[in-house]
Amino acid sequence: MARVWKFSDSINTDDILPGKYAPFMVGADVFHKYAFHHFRPEFALEVQPGDLLVGGKNWGLGSSREYAPKALKRLEIGGIIAKSFARIHYRNLLNLGIPAFDSLEIPDLLEDGEIVTYDRDAGIITRSSGEVLRLPPPPEFLREALKAGSILEYYKQFQKFPGE
Amino acid sequence: MNTLIVTCPECSEDLEIPESDWLEFAEGDVLVCDSCDTELLVVSLSPPEFEVLGDLSICPKCETEFDLTDADLEHHRATCPSCGFAFTLET
Numbered sequence: 351m352a353r354v355w356k357f358s359d360s361i362n363t364d365d366i367l368p369g370k371y372a373p374f375m376v377g378a379d380v381f382h383k384y385a386f387h388h389f390r391p392e393f394a395l396e397v398q399p400g401d402l403l404v405g406g407k408n409w410g411l412g413s414s415r416e417y418a419p420k421a422l423k424r425l426e427i428g429g430i431i432a433k434s435f436a437r438i439h440y441r442n443l444l445n446l447g448i449p450a451f452d453s454l455e456i457p458d459l460l461e462d463g464e465i466v467t468y469d470r471d472a473g474i475i476t477r478s479s480g481e482v483l484r485l486p487p488p489p490e491f492l493r494e495a496l497k498a499g500s501i502l503e504y505y506k507q508f509q510k511f512p513g514e
Numbered sequence: 515m516n517t518l519i520v521t522c523p524e525c526s527e528d529l530e531i532p533e534s535d536w537l538e539f540a541e542g543d544v545l546v547c548d549s550c551d552t553e554l555l556v557v558s559l560s561p562p563e564f565e566v567l568g569d570l571s572i573c574p575k576c577e578t579e580f581d582l583t584d585a586d587l588e589h590h591r592a593t594c595p596s597c598g599f600a601f602t603l604e605t
């Protein structure tokens with residue numbers, strides 16, 4: 351079971367992890383506990399591994415600080431679905447093995463707090479009504495990397511990047 | 515700890531990258547200059563080599579390289595001609 355956490359358009363990296371809670375400010379072991387601290391202070395306390403984040407347009411804009419996606423990785427976010435992503439943040443998410451799905455329709459369908467069944471590998475969300483939402487397939491290189499855990503893990507395992 | 519110093523080819527600012535961060539970089543990652551926001555594509559990890567991205571973008575989804583138009587740059591967004599992925603450019 352995964353809970354849907356719905357956010358608005360233009361969530362930037364500072365919304366995801368405010369700069370003052372960067373690892374070197376609060377400690378590398380606890381910084382992820384401040385994810386969305388200004389926006390939704392309850393988020394980091396209540397989020398469960400595998401939960402889904404849903405956003406609108408331009409998810410991940412702002413300075414391409416790597417600790418924002420790292421905080422989401424540490425919280426074991428199951429995936430992010432947004433209408434569009436900022437380029438570098440999208441890449442950072444994939445590099446860390448956090449599935450990022452671009453869809454114009456699905457973010458409008460899902461509701462905040464909704465509990466769904468999320469099959470990451472099949473890219474399928476099943477709502478409590480039984481409605482099935484199919485996520486766009488991730489790029490081939492990511493599918494290979496996710497099997498290994500992340501692109502970094504893939505590299506360690508195979509000494510090359512997926513698709514190479 | 516070792517620090518990698520990368521001199522930005524556009525503004526000559528020295529960017530200090532702690533070794534621990536550098537170890538997490540992969541080829542194809544993009545480094546952004548703190549001082550002038552120029553994007554530097556990591557083309558090789560050892561030795562560290564970079565390429566200024568300029569008006570070139572790489573689709574974050576399918577890795578196709580393509581030229582950004584003036585309109586793309588003005589609106590800070592682009593669509594990959596190969597896979598159709600639409601994305602926002604950092605400002």
Ligand SMILES: [Zn+2]
Pocket residue numbers: 522523524525526527547548549550551552
């Ligand atoms: Zn520079």
Ligand SMILES: [Zn+2]
Pocket residue numbers: 573574575576577578594595596597598599
């Ligand atoms: Zn593409």
